[in-house]
Amino acid sequence: MRIAVIPGDGIGTEVVPAGLEALDATAARFGLTLEFAEFSFASAGYWQRHGTMLPPDWEETLRGFDAIYFGAVGWPDVVPDHVSLWGSLLQFRRTFDQYVNLRPCRLMPGVRSPLAGREPGDIDFVVIRENTEGEYSSVGGRIFEGTDRETVLQETIMTRVGVDRVLRYAFELAARREAGHLTSATKSNGISISMPYWDERVAAMKDNFPGVRVDKFHIDALAAQFVLHPEWFDVVVASNLFGDILSDLGPACTGTLGIAPSANINPTRASPSLFEPVHGSAPDIAGQGIANPVGQIWCGSLMLDHLGHPEAAAHLLGAIEDVLAFGPRDAPLTPDLHGTGTTAELGHAIAERV
Amino acid sequence: MRIAVIPGDGIGTEVVPAGLEALDATAARFGLTLEFAEFSFASAGYWQRHGTMLPPDWEETLRGFDAIYFGAVGWPDVVPDHVSLWGSLLQFRRTFDQYVNLRPCRLMPGVRSPLAGREPGDIDFVVIRENTEGEYSSVGGRIFEGTDRETVLQETIMTRVGVDRVLRYAFELAARREAGHLTSATKSNGISISMPYWDERVAAMKDNFPGVRVDKFHIDALAAQFVLHPEWFDVVVASNLFGDILSDLGPACTGTLGIAPSANINPTRASPSLFEPVHGSAPDIAGQGIANPVGQIWCGSLMLDHLGHPEAAAHLLGAIEDVLAFGPRDAPLTPDLHGTGTTAELGHAIAERV
Numbered sequence: 001m002r003i004a005v006i007p008g009d010g011i012g013t014e015v016v017p018a019g020l021e022a023l024d025a026t027a028a029r030f031g032l033t034l035e036f037a038e039f040s041f042a043s044a045g046y047w048q049r050h051g052t053m054l055p056p057d058w059e060e061t062l063r064g065f066d067a068i069y070f071g072a073v074g075w076p077d078v079v080p081d082h083v084s085l086w087g088s089l090l091q092f093r094r095t096f097d098q099y100v101n102l103r104p105c106r107l108m109p110g111v112r113s114p115l116a117g118r119e120p121g122d123i124d125f126v127v128i129r130e131n132t133e134g135e136y137s138s139v140g141g142r143i144f145e146g147t148d149r150e151t152v153l154q155e156t157i158m159t160r161v162g163v164d165r166v167l168r169y170a171f172e173l174a175a176r177r178e179a180g181h182l183t184s185a186t187k188s189n190g191i192s193i194s195m196p197y198w199d200e201r202v203a204a205m206k207d208n209f210p211g212v213r214v215d216k217f218h219i220d221a222l223a224a225q226f227v228l229h230p231e232w233f234d235v236v237v238a239s240n241l242f243g244d245i246l247s248d249l250g251p252a253c254t255g256t257l258g259i260a261p262s263a264n265i266n267p268t269r270a271s272p273s274l275f276e277p278v279h280g281s282a283p284d285i286a287g288q289g290i291a292n293p294v295g296q297i298w299c300g301s302l303m304l305d306h307l308g309h310p311e312a313a314a315h316l317l318g319a320i321e322d323v324l325a326f327g328p329r330d331a332p333l334t335p336d337l338h339g340t341g342t343t344a345e346l347g348h349a350i351a352e353r354v
Numbered sequence: 355m356r357i358a359v360i361p362g363d364g365i366g367t368e369v370v371p372a373g374l375e376a377l378d379a380t381a382a383r384f385g386l387t388l389e390f391a392e393f394s395f396a397s398a399g400y401w402q403r404h405g406t407m408l409p410p411d412w413e414e415t416l417r418g419f420d421a422i423y424f425g426a427v428g429w430p431d432v433v434p435d436h437v438s439l440w441g442s443l444l445q446f447r448r449t450f451d452q453y454v455n456l457r458p459c460r461l462m463p464g465v466r467s468p469l470a471g472r473e474p475g476d477i478d479f480v481v482i483r484e485n486t487e488g489e490y491s492s493v494g495g496r497i498f499e500g501t502d503r504e505t506v507l508q509e510t511i512m513t514r515v516g517v518d519r520v521l522r523y524a525f526e527l528a529a530r531r532e533a534g535h536l537t538s539a540t541k542s543n544g545i546s547i548s549m550p551y552w553d554e555r556v557a558a559m560k561d562n563f564p565g566v567r568v569d570k571f572h573i574d575a576l577a578a579q580f581v582l583h584p585e586w587f588d589v590v591v592a593s594n595l596f597g598d599i600l601s602d603l604g605p606a607c608t609g610t611l612g613i614a615p616s617a618n619i620n621p622t623r624a625s626p627s628l629f630e631p632v633h634g635s636a637p638d639i640a641g642q643g644i645a646n647p648v649g650q651i652w653c654g655s656l657m658l659d660h661l662g663h664p665e666a667a668a669h670l671l672g673a674i675e676d677v678l679a680f681g682p683r684d685a686p687l688t689p690d691l692h693g694t695g696t697t698a699e700l701g702h703a704i705a706e707r708v
């Protein structure tokens with residue numbers, strides 16, 4: 001299997017090596033051949049050298065791989081975030097039509113939740129985020145610039161194709177899971193055109209999945225319930241923006257953003273899928289070697305699963321859980337996990353455990 | 355002072371009487387004259403009888419009052435939420451140009467936070483939400499209906515006037531507060547036209563307030579930090595949608611949505627301001643008499659403050675705090691506060707305390 005590796009910016013470049021070490025160990029144990037090719041584009045450094053985020057042939061290049069293993073991109077001191085993101089990650093998601101962004105939220109053994117009295121098992125759900133349209137569009141503009149009449153328009157665009165395919169994925173996932181429960185994030189009381197449409201498509205899709213229990217929450221109430229009743233949720237399906245918010249909030253409730261992985265999936269396999277931790281480049285802690293590599297390593301597990309190796313994937317996830325369960329006294333957990341370990345030490349411990 | 359009272363739907367009709375009792379007690383103690391006129395419009399019942407949410411002369415009628423004391427509206431079994439809300443509450447906010455939605459989030463004595471180890475004093479911030487434009491627009495539509503090409507557009511609209519005036523309010527508030535700290539909610543890395551504009555206006559406004567410490571967070575990270583570090587925040591300013599989400603999430607972190615108040619303010623006083631709890635009509639618990647009246651009562655305090663009676667306002671808020679501090683064993687706190695009291699009992703206890 002040929003994997004394109006893009007470390008990107010900030011802590012992306014620190015956690016990716018730990019992720020590769022764990023992947024190598026897993027591949028060795030399961031007799032898999034993983035070939036890694038590393039690329040320096042999609043980073044602020046590349047921008048400084050070339051004035052663009054990507055080389056002209058990036059699409060062709062990346063299409064030659066089975067998957068993309070991605071760190072984090074964004075370094076606002078050098079290039080504005082909307083330029084770097086629309087010039088790389090958001091571009092990948094769209095061009096490769098990675099229309100499902102799957103983000104597990106699980107309270108892991110050994111990790112302290114900021115929520116009082118929550119134990120592993122209490123929080124275990126998946127956010128399925130629409131990943132190619134919706135609120136993330138670059139359609140719109142500005143008029144009467146620099147005057148008191150200055151007005152800015154930004155279009156949200158939902159299509160039947162785009163909404164239905166991600167809903168179908170989420171319903172199928174819910175149907176396979178034990179709880180069989182799907183929650184739709186909406187805001188149809190306030191956002192009066194796009195969100196009632198979203199609700200309509202959920203109602204239509206529901207008829208195909210009589211075994212799935214369906215409910216919906218407005219995004220404001222849903223965010224509140226993530227904190228008050230995270231145990232209510234199983235599969236949560238959401239638009240691009242709402243999924244973005246919920247998939248940071250969920251991991252926060254499980255203790256740290258540092259462990260959360262995400263899979264940007266094209267379920268048709270017509271183009272490569274991309275695996276990246278939920279955390280960003282984290283300029284505030286970059287360069288110190290203390291970033292938590294677990295999100296990046298867990299991404300490796302999601303990638304192996306996607307590539308058809310569920311046993312290897314489960315084994316890698318198990319190794320993560322084992323090491324976390326030792327707790328900050330007995331394992332080199334990073335500061336966000338209340339330990340004093342470094343990125344490299346924690347990565348190494350997980351690779352060893354594999 | 356003449357107050358228009360609109361109980362609305364569901365628990366709105368249950369908590370408003372408790373709110374009025376507390377207001378009456380406060381008025382009596384401070385020698386104020388409050389005249390209440392109750393209206394049945396802006397409710398599902400009115401919709402059933404008239405086929406509209408409001409009478410034709412609603413604007414003229416309400417303009418005759420100094421303030422509007424509002425319960426909650428929305429009863430989706432009878433009228434779709436986007437119809438009832440755009441036909442009443444959202445209409446009021448726009449017509450009366452209540453461009454500031456002020457929502458305090460405070461962990462109160464006697465209230466258990468779902469966040470581990472948090473004590474009163476740890477969480478005490480205010481969300482200032484833009485309340486008339488942004489993501490809540492009814493501009494947009496649908497094309498190719500019922501076909502595979504079905505496409506839905508929903509416009510976000512920001513204006514310089516709209517953004518600057520709410521930012522100025524938030525900066526002025528931050529400048530007056532001890533911490534002097536303002537956090538702007540953005541998503542300029544993903545929402546690439548409207549949110550960079552928001553950031554630009556924040557940067558421009560900042561120059562007028564050298565004493566205010568300013569930072570910004572993307573909404574996903576900000577939601578996460580509300581859970582991980584609520585003590586970081588003082589004044590949080592946000593667009594209409596982001597403010598909506600944050601002002602439900604914040605109160606959830608302080609234990610219950612049931613205590614959170616909000617003030618929809620027209621700072622120019624050219625039209626009446628509106629005071630309503632953050633919680634909605636809550637069909638799930640409506641009719642049982644167990645809804646928490648504190649959010650509604652606290653609204654009375656915000657209203658008195660707005661009407662120029664800060665001492666009476668502070669006294670009413672103090673009475674709320676005193677009763678909550680007794681805890682569920684010694685005060686008739688409602689079930690969301692881990693007690694067994696009813697709406698009426700808790701309201702009565704607070705009025706007595708006043």
Ligand SMILES: CC(C)[C@H](C(=O)O)[C@@H](O)C(=O)O
Nearest residue numbers: 189190220428439598632634
């Ligand atoms: C009911 C709904 C339209 C409203 C809003 O989103 O503004 C409510 O959630 C609020 O926060 O006041």
Ligand SMILES: CC(C)[C@H](C(=O)O)[C@@H](O)C(=O)O
Nearest residue numbers: 074085244278280543544574
């Ligand atoms: C960096 C940003 C554009 C991105 C997003 O909003 O999609 C990130 O927050 C994520 O969740 O992957």
